[in-house]
Amino acid sequence: MDSKVLVIEDDVLLRRAYDRILSVQHSVVSVGSCSDALLELSRTKFDAVISDIDLPGQSGVDLLRQIRAQHQEMNFIFITGCPTTETAQAAVNLGAMGYLTKPVAADALNKIVAKATSASVSAKTTLPARLNGLTHRFDGALEKLWMAFQPIVSVPERKVMGYEALLRTAEPSLGAPPDFLATAQHLGQLDRLGRAIRSKVSETIATATDPDVKFFINVHATDLLDPQFGSDDCPLVPFANRIVLEITERASLEVIDDAHARIARLRKRGFALAIDDLGAGYSGLTSVMQLEPEVVKLDMSLVRGVDKSRLQQQFVASISRACAGLGMVVVTEGVETAEERETLLALGCTIHQGYLYGRPSRVLAAPTF
Numbered sequence: 001m002d003s004k005v006l007v008i009e010d011d012v013l014l015r016r017a018y019d020r021i022l023s024v025q026h027s028v029v030s031v032g033s034c035s036d037a038l039l040e041l042s043r044t045k046f047d048a049v050i051s052d053i054d055l056p057g058q059s060g061v062d063l064l065r066q067i068r069a070q071h072q073e074m075n076f077i078f079i080t081g082c083p084t085t086e087t088a089q090a091a092v093n094l095g096a097m098g099y100l101t102k103p104v105a106a107d108a109l110n111k112i113v114a115k116a117t118s119a120s121v122s123a124k125t126t127l128p129a130r131l132n133g134l135t136h137r138f139d140g141a142l143e144k145l146w147m148a149f150q151p152i153v154s155v156p157e158r159k160v161m162g163y164e165a166l167l168r169t170a171e172p173s174l175g176a177p178p179d180f181l182a183t184a185q186h187l188g189q190l191d192r193l194g195r196a197i198r199s200k201v202s203e204t205i206a207t208a209t210d211p212d213v214k215f216f217i218n219v220h221a222t223d224l225l226d227p228q229f230g231s232d233d234c235p236l237v238p239f240a241n242r243i244v245l246e247i248t249e250r251a252s253l254e255v256i257d258d259a260h261a262r263i264a265r266l267r268k269r270g271f272a273l274a275i276d277d278l279g280a281g282y283s284g285l286t287s288v289m290q291l292e293p294e295v296v297k298l299d300m301s302l303v304r305g306v307d308k309s310r311l312q313q314q315f316v317a318s319i320s321r322a323c324a325g326l327g328m329v330v331v332t333e334g335v336e337t338a339e340e341r342e343t344l345l346a347l348g349c350t351i352h353q354g355y356l357y358g359r360p361s362r363v364l365a366a367p368t369f
């Protein structure tokens with residue numbers, strides 16, 4: 001009994017039933033929520049995961065997507081009460097091994113779990129072959145990479161001040177950008193991905209004639225380590241004075257040797273700097289103070305429902321006042337409703353980004369006001 005199986009099912013009776021059936025041949029851990037599942041996965045190496053699709057607060061498909069980001073090779077089996085083609089499609093795209101419909105018969109469950117756990121055991125011996133498959137998918141995703149552009153607007157002037165470039169790929173199994181990034185990291189291919197992004201973005205900037213329209217590009221902490229980035233071979237360099245590099249507040253710059261010196265070199269070449277996702281948690285305002293960016297982007301968690309929360313209003317007002325006082329431009333991200341727009345304007349935040357003005361799109365689309 002050396003195979004380990006994680007069962008995720010919020011219905012206590014079903015959970016006990018699966019546990020009982022599977023415990024005969026496997027060592028089983030069963031949990032009732034996504035957060036407990038993620039906790040168990042961080043502690044133990046499982047050979048297979050069986051998950052209900054309808055979980056409280058989150059769909060099993062989203063959970064699988066999240067787990068895939070950390071555990072590329074995990075064998076997944078879904079159980080659902082009401083099968084739809086969308087969930088089936090999503091499950092297949094994410095590489096789920098099987099799909100059972102409720103009520104689940106004991107022998108069907110045993111059979112599919114046996115298949116999953118033996119796949120895991122053989123994977124241990126044929127890891128290079130499996131990595132080959134992943135590499136192949138990653139190469140496909142890179143080939144089918146494209147960039148979406150979302151407008152950033154000055155609301156009082158009804159003017160576009162820039163576009164944020166966002167990663168996309170037409171390869172379905174890596175369609176979610178976090179999965180694509182995690183796979184690049186897993187395969188040690190972040191440099192290749194970063195270079196492909198920079199090359200694609202530069203093609204679009206070359207077509208944009210207005211020099212006042214800036215391009216905001218997300219920079220992964222490890223991009224800073226790529227010698228090509230900011231060198232004469234970097235396709236963004238000719239456009240540097242129209243580019244704002246977004247460094248997320250979550251990026252742990254401390255792990256990068258001389259990150260600050262590397263950022264200083266990029267600025268010397270003419271790039272501006274933005275702190276992304278400010279207020280999403282993590283290191284707080286310290287990175288802003290240290291990097292003195294030209295732009296700060298307030299995270300959408302501060303914007304969502306800002307019209308209804310006095311606490312959020314206070315946060316947004318005080319952070320943006322402090323940043324503006326230091327000469328930084330404040331962008332509020334994820335503005336979706338007219339109420340959020342009006343509240344932000346009343347708080348003095350005039351530069352907005354969000355679905356209210358435009359979704360990310362292949363072309364440099366004009367925003368709606």
Ligand code: G
Pocket residue numbers: 150166218276277300333334335336353354355356360
């Ligand atoms: O972490 P970063 O700020 O770079 O993430 C930007 C992400 O936010 C993109 O994936 C983009 O599609 C998404 N996004 C942009 N505007 C909105 C919005 O108004 N609402 C929501 N929910 N997401 C948005």
Ligand code: MN
Pocket residue numbers: 164218246276
């Ligand atoms: Mn961003």
